[in-house]
Amino acid sequence: xxxxxxxxxxxxxxxxxxxxEVKALNNVSFSMEQGDVLxxxxxxxxxxxVTAYSIMGLTAYPGKLIGxxxxxxxHEIEKMTEKEFRKxxxxxxxxxxxxxxTSLNPVYTIGNQIVEVIRLHTNKTKKEAYARxxxxxxxxxxxxxxxxxxxxxxxxxxGMRQRVMIAxxxxxxxxxxxxxxPTTALDVTIQAQILELMQELRAKLGMSIIMITHDxxxxxSMCEKxxxxxxxHIVEYGTTDEIFYQPxxxxxxxxxxxxxxxxxxxxxxxxxxxxxxxxxLNPPAGCPFxxxxxxxxxxxxREMPPRTDLSDTHYSLCWLHQKQQAxxxxxxx
Amino acid sequence: xxxxxxxxxxxxxxSIFIVATLTFFLMNMVPGGPFVAxxxxxxxxxxxxxxxxGLDKPILERYGTYLTDLLHGDMGPSLKQRGREVSDIIFxxxxxxxxxxxxxxxxxxxxxxxxxxxxxxxxxxxxxxxIIVFATCGIAVPSFISSVLxxxxxxxxxxxxxxxxxxxxxxxxxxxTALALYPAAYITRLMRSSLLDVMGQDYMRTARxxxxxxxxxxxxHALRNAVLPVVTYxxxxxxxxxxxxxxxxxxxxxxxxxxxxxxxxxxxxxxMIMGTTIILATLVIAANVIVDVLYKIxxxxxxxx
Ligand SMILES: Nc1ncnc2c1ncn2[C@@H]1O[C@H](COP(=O)(O)OP(=O)(O)OP(=O)(O)O)[C@@H](O)[C@H]1O
Ligand code: SF4
Ligand SMILES: [Mg+2]
Numbered sequence: 001x002x003x004x005x006x007x008x009x010x011x012x013x014x015x016x017x018x019x020x021e022v023k024a025l026n027n028v029s030f031s032m033e034q035g036d037v038l039x040x041x042x043x044x045x046x047x048x049x050v051t052a053y054s055i056m057g058l059t060a061y062p063g064k065l066i067g068x069x070x071x072x073x074x075h076e077i078e079k080m081t082e083k084e085f086r087k088x089x090x091x092x093x094x095x096x097x098x099x100x101x102t103s104l105n106p107v108y109t110i111g112n113q114i115v116e117v118i119r120l121h122t123n124k125t126k127k128e129a130y131a132r133x134x135x136x137x138x139x140x141x142x143x144x145x146x147x148x149x150x151x152x153x154x155x156x157x158x159g160m161r162q163r164v165m166i167a168x169x170x171x172x173x174x175x176x177x178x179x180x181x182p183t184t185a186l187d188v189t190i191q192a193q194i195l196e197l198m199q200e201l202r203a204k205l206g207m208s209i210i211m212i213t214h215d216x217x218x219x220x221s222m223c224e225k226x227x228x229x230x231x232x233h234i235v236e237y238g239t240t241d242e243i244f245y246q247p248x249x250x251x252x253x254x255x256x257x258x259x260x261x262x263x264x265x266x267x268x269x270x271x272x273x274x275x276x277x278x279x280x281l282n283p284p285a286g287c288p289f290x291x292x293x294x295x296x297x298x299x300x301x302r303e304m305p306p307r308t309d310l311s312d313t314h315y316s317l318c319w320l321h322q323k324q325q326a327x328x329x330x331x332x333x
Numbered sequence: 334x335x336x337x338x339x340x341x342x343x344x345x346x347x348s349i350f351i352v353a354t355l356t357f358f359l360m361n362m363v364p365g366g367p368f369v370a371x372x373x374x375x376x377x378x379x380x381x382x383x384x385x386x387g388l389d390k391p392i393l394e395r396y397g398t399y400l401t402d403l404l405h406g407d408m409g410p411s412l413k414q415r416g417r418e419v420s421d422i423i424f425x426x427x428x429x430x431x432x433x434x435x436x437x438x439x440x441x442x443x444x445x446x447x448x449x450x451x452x453x454x455x456x457x458x459x460x461x462x463x464i465i466v467f468a469t470c471g472i473a474v475p476s477f478i479s480s481v482l483x484x485x486x487x488x489x490x491x492x493x494x495x496x497x498x499x500x501x502x503x504x505x506x507x508x509x510t511a512l513a514l515y516p517a518a519y520i521t522r523l524m525r526s527s528l529l530d531v532m533g534q535d536y537m538r539t540a541r542x543x544x545x546x547x548x549x550x551x552x553x554h555a556l557r558n559a560v561l562p563v564v565t566y567x568x569x570x571x572x573x574x575x576x577x578x579x580x581x582x583x584x585x586x587x588x589x590x591x592x593x594x595x596x597x598x599x600x601x602x603x604x605m606i607m608g609t610t611i612i613l614a615t616l617v618i619a620a621n622v623i624v625d626v627l628y629k630i631x632x633x634x635x636x637x638x
Contacts, residue, residue: 058542090543097542102535107557107632117543152633168543 004071005175005208006055007031011068013054022280024050024063026232032225034175037202037209039219039240041255042229045277048212051229052178056093057085073175091121094169098181100161104153110137110164111149114171121172136167141197159190166197173205180212195222216259220244225313228252231278231288238314248308248316250293287319295320337637341625345618352614353403353607357396360606367412367601386412388603399607408611409604413597419608422593427575427612429499430582430589434574436505437512438567444517446563449524450551456529464521471518480511480584497586508585512578516570520563528559557631564631568624572616576609 013025024047032038040048053059055072057080070077073092075084097103104113114133118124124132130149137145140163153161162182169177179198183191199222202209211223219226219240226243228236228251236249247253275292284290287300300319308321366388368379383389387398402409408419452464487507488496495504531537532555540554577591590609597605629635 056542058538086544086546088544089541095542097535097539099535103539105536105540105554105558106634116545120544154634165539168539 003034004031005034005036005073007069007071008051008055009069011051011054011070012066013050013059014064014066016062016064020281023283024059024232024280025054026283027068028232028234029068030227030234030237032176032208032210035206035208036225037211037223039211039213039223039226040229041213041216041219041226043214043277045280046229047232048229049180050232052095052180052210052212055176055178056089056095057082058089058095087121090117090168090174091172092174093176093178094172094174095178095180096162096165096169096182099185100158100165101185103165104161106153108152109149110151110153110156114149114164114168117168117171132171133167136171137164139170139201140164140167142167157190158186159193162186162190162194163197166194166201170201170205170207174207176208176210178210178212181214182211183218184214198222216255228255231283232280233288233317235289235318236314236316238310238316242311242314246310246314248310248314248321249289249318250295250320251289252316287317297323334637341622345615345622348618349611349614353400353611354396356607356610357399358392360601360603361392361395363601365601367603369601386410403611408608411602411605413600413602413605419604422605423590423608423612426577426588426590426593429587430577430591431575433499433505433508433512433587433589434571434577437509437574438516438571440509440513441516441520442563442567444513445520446524446560448517448521450528450556452521452525453528453532454551461525464525468518468521468525471514472522474514475580476511476515476578477580477584479514480507480581483507483511484584499587504585508581508587511581511585512574516567516574519566519570523562523566524559527562528555531555531559534558561628561632564624564627568620568627569617572613572620575616576613 008031009029011025011028012023015022015024028047028051030038040051042048050059050063054063054065055070055077057077059065065078068078073088075088080088104110111130111133114136115126115129118129118132119126122129133149134145137148142148142160142163148156148160148164153164156164166182182198183194186194195218198209201207209222211219213219223240225237225239227234228243228249230249230251236243236247236252238246238248243252244256247256278284278288278291284301285304286302287293287296287305290296290300293300297319305317305319306322307315307317308325309315310321366383367386368374368382374382380389387395390398399409406420408423411417411419411422414422448464448467452461455461484496484507487494494506495501496507498504499508537550537554540550545554577589577594579591579595581587582589582591583595590612593605594609594613596602597609625635625637629637
């Protein structure tokens with residue numbers, strides 16, 4: 001079996017704010033192999049970004065890793081220093097952010113900002129780096145790359161800026177590309193173009209991708225595996241087919257059901273499930289989804305549900321599985 | 334760019350014209366005159382002087398004459414320092430004030446920018462609090478108090494620094510400190526809040542995600558964006574200081590333009606008042622144009638209109 005590219009085990013991460021400890025990640029575990037495309041879905045504040053950023057050591061003060069291990073590409077992330085992180089960021093793992101309008105520095109040219117990352121991680125001369133930057137702009141489908149290099153971010157449209165962000169991210173051919181809602185801030189036609197570009201690049205370059213999104217349509221078309229997050233837990237993890245056709249967790253079921261069924265052409269966006277998200281400052285003792293779950297049982301309020309493996313690739317954190325298994329066990333006797 | 338420059342110069346000239354006109358009429362509306370206070374002078378002598386300088390003519394005529402002369406570069410003779418031209422006085426005093434102001438602004442920048450950065454980087458910690466206290470004091474304490482305190486401590490008690498004139502390098506220390514205190518404190522506060530704002534921007538996160546070092550993040554990505562408000566502030570402030578601070582020049586007996594300006598007002602030295610006002614207006618306008626151009630150089634998003 002191939003060496004895992006990324007293996008996260010029981011990661012716990014908290015933000016120590018003035019109001020108290022915000023438990024952003026609670027025992028998050030998952031792994032990826034080279035070339036995998038993983039989708040992370042979940043509502044706002046569920047910890048999607050924090051999970052991804054922690055791989056790069058970008059959850060700075062007041063965020064602190066308080067437990068678990070993260071192994072990425074031979075590194076033990078939990079033991080790394082800031083200096084070691086710097087060598088890795090933008091090189092072995094890079095990231096595209098949600099808002100391309102604000103993610104580029106307004107006072108430097110596009111060329112300058114692409115060349116910066118190339119020169120940080122390679123020994124290329126300025127000239128070679130510019131040649132590479134031009135190549136990258138061509139790769140991400142920008143016309144007139146020569147001219148673009150000299151332009152400033154404000155002279156480009158949102159879609160073009162996101163292409164530049166992708167060019168920066170891919171400049172050093174990273175093993176892993178994290179895309180944090182890369183299309184949320186763009187309008188629909190541009191969204192489709194950017195996603196298409198990402199799929200194309202993935203086929204061409206073979207890097208792994210973590211795709212963070214609210215949009216189930218995006219994960220369905222791009223990802224092989226999906227992690228569903230709720231209140232800092234991965235409440236369900238499985239292949240795309242498993243998640244869509246045999247959802248295990250009550251929250252996942254809610255998500256799938258909230259996809260508008262008619263006009264399958266239209267954009268599939270999550271309709272929020274009834275109730276409010278959990279307060280991570282004072283998380284409940286039991287299942288975090290209990291207050292909103294229609295099948296909530298007594299045990300759910302008391303104790304965190306254990307992980308139930310539904311197949312080799314599929315697990316979920318819900319007491320209902322335990323109950324079912326116990327019943328099935330009873331029948332078999 | 335050329336069009337912009339031409340336009341700005343035109344607008345500048347127009348503003349100077351407005352300032353000159355307003356000053357001219359307001360100054361003449363105030364009761365009294367340049368020779369009234371001189372008790373030793375007889376009525377006839379006063380009359381003769383007024384005639385000599387054309388003060389007996391109707392105000393509109395005098396206004397017309399003044400403007401015509403001004404266009405020929407002639408600011409007229411001083412009414413009080415008899416025998417000296419206003420332009421001569423200004424050109425002998427202005428360099429003194431300008432040099433002092435230039436040094437003071439440089440000091441203010443060299444103190445304010447690093448302190449502001451330090452405070453922003455240590456937000457909420459003791460270094461930040463200490464710097465905020467300094468900045469607040471620097472802004473709150475008027476220059477006459479800081480000047481007197483300086484003079485008293487270093488000049489009189491410790492006798493470390495000369496107290497009069499600007500004849501040696503050490504003599505600059507106190508007036509420069511007194512002048513630089515307020516702008517340094519103000520720049521510190523501007524820099525701190527602007528850097529904090531920039532540090533929260535998305536592109537800073539991008540820079541970190543690229544693996545840029547902290548040093549380069551500060552000096553390449555943050556400072557250039559954060560320094561813009563300081564540039565806006567420094568231009569007009571420099572212009573203001575260049576025309577002299579009356580208080581500081583008076584306390585440290587600096588032969589600068591600030592003292593001339595104030596005594597011209599109390600003495601009703603009409604031509605001197607006009608001359609210094611026009612110089613001040615010109616400097617402020619020039620400073621603003623320079624700030625705009627600098628702004629454009631630092632931030633490519635700015636369009637010069
Ligand atoms: N700097 C911080 N200080 C305190 N709490 C933080 C900080 N950053 C994130 N958190 C907390 O961590 C939790 C997870 O945040 P995260 O940004 O990962 O959410 P998300 O799932 O990406 O949401 P969104 O869809 O809105 O981006 C949130 O509840 C948030 O309150
Ligand atoms: S553990 Fe209980 S409350 Fe939580 S999702 Fe399952 S049934 Fe609902
Ligand atoms: Mg997020």
